[in-house]
Amino acid sequence: xxxxxxxxxxxxxxxxxxxxxxxxxxxxxxxxxxxxxxxxxxxxxxxxxxxxxxxxxxxxxxxxxxxxxxxxxxxxxxxxxxxxxxxxxxxxxxxxxxxxxxxxxxxxxxxxxxxxxxxxxxxxx
Amino acid sequence: xxxxxxxxxxxxxxxxxxxxxxxxxxxxxxxxxxxxxxxxxxxxxxxxxxxxxxxxxxxxxxxxxxxxxxxxxxxxxxxxxxxxxxxxxxxxxxxxxxxxxxxxxxx
Numbered sequence: 001x002x003x004x005x006x007x008x009x010x011x012x013x014x015x016x017x018x019x020x021x022x023x024x025x026x027x028x029x030x031x032x033x034x035x036x037x038x039x040x041x042x043x044x045x046x047x048x049x050x051x052x053x054x055x056x057x058x059x060x061x062x063x064x065x066x067x068x069x070x071x072x073x074x075x076x077x078x079x080x081x082x083x084x085x086x087x088x089x090x091x092x093x094x095x096x097x098x099x100x101x102x103x104x105x106x107x108x109x110x111x112x113x114x115x116x117x118x119x120x121x122x123x124x125x
Numbered sequence: 126x127x128x129x130x131x132x133x134x135x136x137x138x139x140x141x142x143x144x145x146x147x148x149x150x151x152x153x154x155x156x157x158x159x160x161x162x163x164x165x166x167x168x169x170x171x172x173x174x175x176x177x178x179x180x181x182x183x184x185x186x187x188x189x190x191x192x193x194x195x196x197x198x199x200x201x202x203x204x205x206x207x208x209x210x211x212x213x214x215x216x217x218x219x220x221x222x223x224x225x226x227x228x229x230x231x232x
Contacts, residue, residue, distance in 0.1 A: 047223040062220040115168035
C-alpha cells in the first residue's frame, strides 16, 4: 500500500513560485505503471485536477494552469514535485498529491487510489 | 473540459435511510466515472470506480450505476459514518474533472 506525503512552504508571496514535493513510500515510482498526480482544493470548494506525471517524465497538465505548472519526478528519491509560478490569492488551497492507479476491469481505467493528507498553501504578502 | 454537475448540493437524512446522489456529465463519458467520499479535513477516499464497481474494502451499502452522461451513487441503510462530501470524477478526457460535491449530513 502506497503512502504519500506532501511537503513544502505553507506560505508563498504573490507573484512567487509555489513548490511542493510528494514523498512516496511503499511502492517504487520507477517500477510502477501508475501516474502521480496533483489535485488542489480551495477552502470550502471542490477538487481541481492540476496534472500528473509518469515515471519517465511524461506529463499531462490541466490547460487552465498549464502555462504556470511544472511537474517533475525524481525516481532516485521516490518523489515527485509541483511548481506553480506567478501565484495569486486564487491559488490558496489545500494541495494533495495522489497515486493515479492504472487498472483493467472491462477496459483500462484510472482512479485516484492513494492520497497524501494534503498541505495548505496560502498566498499572501 | 467535460463539466460534471452533481445534485443535490447538500442533503440531510436519518440513520437507516436510503439516499441517492446524481452526477451528470456534459458529454458522453461511457462508464469512465469514479466516486469519492471526503471527510472534513481529510483527503478524498475512492468508493466506486467505473461507475458501478465497488472498491475492495468499501462498504457494500454503497452502489453506483449509470453510463453515458447520467450516474448515481446510492447509499442504503445510512450510518453516521457516511456523513461527508461526495464527489464524482470523470477520466474519459483530460483534464479529469470533478463534480462540485454533495454534502451529506446525518440527522
